[in-house]
Amino acid sequence: MKRTGAQIIWEVLSRQGVNVVFGYPGGAILPAYDALPEYPSVKHVLVRHEQGAAHMADGYARASGKVGVCMATSGPGATNLVTGIATAMMDSSPVLCITGQVPSHAIGTDAFQETDVTGVMLPITKHSYLVTKTDEIATTLKEALYIAQSGRPAPVLVDIAKDAQQGSCEYQWDDSPVRLPGYRPDLRALPEEFERAVELINAAKKPMILAGHGVLMSGASQVLLDFVEKTRIPVAMTLLGLSGFPASHPLSLGMMGMHGESWVNTAIQEADLLLAFGMRFDDRVIGNPKTYALKAKKIHVEIDPSEINKNIPVDVGIVGDLRETLQVLLPGVERRDRSEWHAHISELKGDSAVRDILHLPDSGHLYAAHVINDLWRYTEGKALVVTDVGQHQMWETQYYKHDYPRKLITSGGLGTMGFALPAAIGAKMAMPDEEVWVIAGDGGFQMTAAELSTCVQENLKIHVAIINNGYLGLVRQWQEFFYGGRYSASPMQNPDFVKLADAHGIAGLRVERRDQIEETVRRAREQSGTVVIDFRVEKEDTVYPMVPAGADLHAMIRRPVPVKK
């Protein structure tokens, strides 16, 4: 049957199970929007800025494990997506990004709203396409969806010329698998690598598991738990690995790296074997690579071969899906009693897990750590939390304990301020029954605050907790530590967030003392729509502990202990 290119876009998307698209119409994508009402199975969410569309698609993908789809017009519409696409790229999130392009005869003429989008997006996508013929739209979209979600997931761009959307051709759904001869998401390790890994694991006295985003992406949480129960190897997590292994498990050590617990980092430095599961030895995780875990043999399980030996040379590199790999390793590894190693780690731990929160000076002010700890308690640790980037993000990792997979969504690799609110909208669209909380700083929240209107238009219930200290908090902290306390351009004068909520016709609440938190959280949860809570926290608080950028992992700055009089 004859279909227009615009119709084919929606035919293919709905065939492939896409039921939400986040986007913003404009000239070059108008044909696609014109055909949208014919496909009621696809819900369109109108964003307020295309960056929001990309973050929403990303949040949708991270919450559900399915591909998130965003759509924008040519030129400024497409370039506005860039930050969101780069965020998804760094954190391996499967996103399909469809942009309109000027008509094919005008490409290359600097036409109105023309940008070389495939060129702009080249380094921040896994693959990209420019489609100028109607009969290429269906195959291209199928390939793009497949590439985005297979192997190491990532964003894929499909830029479709306006005349290709307007033209028509014969269309028949083709169910055959895509043919991409150069694309090999199926690379797998050789059997001898597994044998060497099992030998090292069984011989290790002080092993540690470093669990990354790959645990969540490959759905390996259960088999990781089985692996840990059998081998009794303690688990440290990267920022994006959090929630992949239950925080309440006795062998969960929490987060490693720059703002990880100092005893976790010390344990890594003392370990004799590191099992890196679906993580990439990011600089925020390893500190100084020259002094990183020198006593440890290293086994790296990773779907992307280019990550192996990139930052840290390893002894065994296993290319493959983490879940499959653990299933292969599991029968070979031996049960071990590692109580001596556990006891040593507990010793390193001392009271430090609770120390920071205990040592906050009692000045009657509200502390972000208290706020987040209380949010964890009052939501029974079950909320799907989406954080922005900065101090609050690190406090979240320290004081909100996640026991269930995919319950923390945060921008790790790119560290994108403004991520939280739009990503939360995407997550809520994917998981409408989840209680979704945004935890954002006053700075990051304002970067994409316009998306509050999107929450209202879509009638979504999202809890927005603004950790408001009137500063770009982490910038201020670095200025305090490394720039002689010169707070250059980090203090912020903010609008009244309660009135801002009011202007959107949603509830705005304010908390200034700790004893108001419980009641406020209760009221927020009772609201039918989105609610904004302005937590007026201590202005000059600091995230401890901290490894200064590039310093040795074991050289952490701890919170100063007040001298007792």
Add this chain to the structure above:
Amino acid sequence: MSIPHTFVVYVEDKPGVLNRVVSLFRRRGFNIESLSVGHTDRSGVSRMTIVMEAEEAAARLVEANLYKLVNVLRVEELTDSDAVLRDLALIKVRADTERRAQVLQIVKVFRARVVDVVTDALIVEISGSEDKIDGLVDVLRPFGIIEMARTGTIAMKRGAEAPSIQPHFVHARVPEVPANRSPEDDLPSEERSPH
């Protein structure tokens, strides 16, 4: 230690592929010494020869990243000892009637060819290893080189073997019995061998 690495990269002949490959080197901060691109015996498949100076670990990283490009079919690293490496140059050199005989003598010694002659100059064509061409250029320079064009290295492994589809950069392989793919799938459909 930084040494020259020669990669032969088979790519799908599609728009933007050269850009993707070159962009990868730029993005990861690697320098390309020479790059040459041409057709293969199969339509739809191009072959790039890329020479880069790099340490071993960096070369492995480049290889792994090349492999990640969707349009890259195969990556093969060749070394001097197991491959034939060739460069082609056209050199326009000043040669008036007085000195022409001298130039022709040199051309003969280097087993080069003269492909164009005018009164005052001639064009010499030479193919061979980089060193050999550098040698000829050095000897011709005193006569006056007017212009020169070089192709950059192209390379091919010695012996009867076809290039392997198995990557060497990590201990990994394409599954032996791929669910939906055979090595023949590397070829564009119209070019598949008939058996």
